[in-house]
Amino acid sequence: MTSNVSAGRTGNPTSRVEENVQNSSATPQTAPLLSVRDLKVQIPTPGGTLEAVRGVNFDLNPGEVLGLVGESGSGKSVTLRALLKLHRAPIRVSGEVYYGGENLLTLPENRLRSVRGGQISMIFQEPMTALNPVLTVGQQILENLLEHKHLRGKAALERASELLDLTGIPSPRARLNDYPHQFSGGMRQRAMIAIALASEPKLLLADEPTTALDVTIQDQILRLLLRLRDTLSMSVILVTHDLGVVAQACDRVAVMYGGRLMETAGVNALFGGPRHAYTVGLLSSLPDVGAHRQPLRPIPGGPPDLRNLPAGCAFAPRCTYVTGACLGVEPPLQSVEPGHDSACIHHDQLGQLNSSHLPSSTLPSSALEGPL
Amino acid sequence: MTTALPSSPARVRPKWRSLKPTLLIGTVLLLILLLAALFPQLFTPYSPTDFDYTAILSSPNLKHPFGTDNFGRDIFSRVIFGTRIDLQIAVFTTAFPFVFGTLLGALSGFQGRWLDALVGRVADLVVVFPFLVLVIAIVAVLGPGLNNMFLAVSAVGWVSYWRLTRGEVLAQKKAEYAQAAQVLGYSPARVLLRHILPNAVTPAVVYLMTDMSLGILLGASLGYLGLGAQPPTPEWGVMVADGKNFMVTAWWIGTFPGLALTLAGVTFSLIGDGLADALRPKS
Numbered sequence: 340m341t342s343n344v345s346a347g348r349t350g351n352p353t354s355r356v357e358e359n360v361q362n363s364s365a366t367p368q369t370a371p372l373l374s375v376r377d378l379k380v381q382i383p384t385p386g387g388t389l390e391a392v393r394g395v396n397f398d399l400n401p402g403e404v405l406g407l408v409g410e411s412g413s414g415k416s417v418t419l420r421a422l423l424k425l426h427r428a429p430i431r432v433s434g435e436v437y438y439g440g441e442n443l444l445t446l447p448e449n450r451l452r453s454v455r456g457g458q459i460s461m462i463f464q465e466p467m468t469a470l471n472p473v474l475t476v477g478q479q480i481l482e483n484l485l486e487h488k489h490l491r492g493k494a495a496l497e498r499a500s501e502l503l504d505l506t507g508i509p510s511p512r513a514r515l516n517d518y519p520h521q522f523s524g525g526m527r528q529r530a531m532i533a534i535a536l537a538s539e540p541k542l543l544l545a546d547e548p549t550t551a552l553d554v555t556i557q558d559q560i561l562r563l564l565l566r567l568r569d570t571l572s573m574s575v576i577l578v579t580h581d582l583g584v585v586a587q588a589c590d591r592v593a594v595m596y597g598g599r600l601m602e603t604a605g606v607n608a609l610f611g612g613p614r615h616a617y618t619v620g621l622l623s624s625l626p627d628v629g630a631h632r633q634p635l636r637p638i639p640g641g642p643p644d645l646r647n648l649p650a651g652c653a654f655a656p657r658c659t660y661v662t663g664a665c666l667g668v669e670p671p672l673q674s675v676e677p678g679h680d681s682a683c684i685h686h687d688q689l690g691q692l693n694s695s696h697l698p699s700s701t702l703p704s705s706a707l708e709g710p711l
Numbered sequence: 712m713t714t715a716l717p718s719s720p721a722r723v724r725p726k727w728r729s730l731k732p733t734l735l736i737g738t739v740l741l742l743i744l745l746l747a748a749l750f751p752q753l754f755t756p757y758s759p760t761d762f763d764y765t766a767i768l769s770s771p772n773l774k775h776p777f778g779t780d781n782f783g784r785d786i787f788s789r790v791i792f793g794t795r796i797d798l799q800i801a802v803f804t805t806a807f808p809f810v811f812g813t814l815l816g817a818l819s820g821f822q823g824r825w826l827d828a829l830v831g832r833v834a835d836l837v838v839v840f841p842f843l844v845l846v847i848a849i850v851a852v853l854g855p856g857l858n859n860m861f862l863a864v865s866a867v868g869w870v871s872y873w874r875l876t877r878g879e880v881l882a883q884k885k886a887e888y889a890q891a892a893q894v895l896g897y898s899p900a901r902v903l904l905r906h907i908l909p910n911a912v913t914p915a916v917v918y919l920m921t922d923m924s925l926g927i928l929l930g931a932s933l934g935y936l937g938l939g940a941q942p943p944t945p946e947w948g949v950m951v952a953d954g955k956n957f958m959v960t961a962w963w964i965g966t967f968p969g970l971a972l973t974l975a976g977v978t979f980s981l982i983g984d985g986l987a988d989a990l991r992p993k994s
Binding site: 423425451452453454455456457460461463464465468469470471472473474482483486487531534535538 | 886910
């Protein structure tokens with residue numbers, strides 16, 4: 340992949356996207372589909388520059404479902420949109436997003452357009468507003484088929500109806516002629532998925548796709564996404580603040596806080612043994628359905644002001660386990676176990692906590708080092 | 712792409728009964744006006760400009776239902792033939808401002824930056840003058856007549872459409888479906904023209920109807936002032952102006968063209984209201 344990367348920067352730029360895409364699908368599963376390096380997004384505001392994303396690094400393997408979780412304002416959606424270079428000036432995006440051997444952030448707009456929709460598709464949180472109200476669902480699917488698959492006429496119609504069928508909409512042929520307002524919320528989300536998948540993308544970016552739906556529909560949509568991931572062998576980045584969704588749908592999780600990745604791990608490793616204090620706090624703030632009813636344990640405080648971040652770990656002001664070492668330099672994201680990265684100084688102690696099977700939230704903070 | 716898909720079940724077509732009464736009445740009135748404009752001979756045997764010195768200033772009677780004027784011209788046929796002129800005025804005073812203003816508004820709302828700033832300053836320049844005063848000034852420079860009037864109104868009238876569409880596009884381009892279209896890799900032109908504009912054009916269309924009735928009144932006003940249609944053209948405003956000298960002795964000369972003006976104004980207002988209801992997004 341690295342040779343592809345350097346090749347992508349030199350030489351004839353035309354047709355390289357297609358070439359490298361084929362390369363990447365032919366390479367073994369270890370080569371990442373998408374590599375994000377030091378991604379930064381800065382939003383100038385009247386009150387100073389807002390550092391929405393501050394150096395995010397991750398790799399996404401083919402066929403993998405990566406969950407990007409965090410509180411509101413942690414930079415999840417901003418990261419997702421930056422991957423496709425959707426931010427407009429005056430928002431500044433820097434870093435590298437390698438897809439198929441090319442840095443998407445430096446691609447010229449016209450070639451980026453063939454990647455958008457064609458290679459990487461996106462679905463949105465609000466199925467009520469993300470469909471164009473004046474075009475029928477069929478027209479919207481056909482438009483994507485024409486743009487990226489150059490399908491038209493009867494063949495396109497056939498394919499569009501197949502896609503609706505694939506997403507589980509009954510009598511798809513007839514529903515092609517319906518307008519979005521004739522669909523229910525869950526069906527609109529299915530229709531949106533059908534539109535996004537018409538171009539058979541290699542990667543689907545899902546921005547809180549189930550947040551606006553009720554729990555049963557949410558479950559159906561997640562199952563649908565996982566089934567489509569298998570049948571179409573695509574990767575998914577699932578942005579959500581719902582840890583239940585992550586547990587159900589994701590292979591790997593990246594926890595975001597204050598514009599940085601705090602912890603990345605396989606889903607079992609993360610839920611079984613979190614190695615970052617923030618993740619520990621997130622998990623212990625979840626209500627437990629089966630257990631005796633008791634007050635929730637929220638993380639004290641609120642999300643940090645991204646215009647005025649504290650020196651050191653961004654989570655330190657709210658952290659139960661904070662020590663002097665947390666306040667100096669921002670701890671980097673480093674490997675603590677194979678496939679498990681954490682940006683917490685105390686990842687060792689947190690690991691011991693987990694192995695001793697103590698509920699982390701009931702443990703006095705003095706078990707680590709005394710709070711300041 | 713925009714045509715109905717084949718092999719679809721019968722489309723649910725809005726029945727005329729389901730139309731709003733305002734839209735229905737307005738449409739019927741418009742059809743009558745169009746009929747009078749296209750085939751005026753069907754309604755009246757007289758020419759609108761022929762003098763008949765045997766019947767000068769005759770009050771409404773069976774031969775001349777609206778009476779005759781001081782040259783013996785049949786008022787009824789002049790009103791009927793005037794329909795064509797005044798509908799022309801309605802269309803020509805609004806067509807260019809609508810098309811130009813809407814497209815420019817869409818562009819400056821979508822593109823923003825220097826284009827928006829530039830057009831915005833030009834629009835400010837136009838609106839600092841009272842509408843009628845500016846139109847009259849331009850006509851006075853170009854010389855009276857229908858064509859120069861169309862030019863003058865077009866030069867001023869686009870600003871309303873520009874403003875309406877620009878605001879709507881500004882709002883719509885932030886909508887998720889517009890972002891979704893961008894994410895699907897469609898070109899900016901396609902995102903704007905196929906996805907955003909159809910969702911943003913409604914206020915401009917509704918205003919177009921109001922503007923048409925305003926356009927007729929404006930044309931009539933300018934005709935009345937001698938800056939629009941020139942005699943002996945049977946234009947309603949000119950006819951009202953002709954009739955004002957005879958208001959006491961022969962009320963029918965000015966009254967019937969005035970009523971025709973009112974009818975046309977009401978027609979377009981009803982359609983505008985009806986369209987506003989019909990096009991309002993339902994969820």
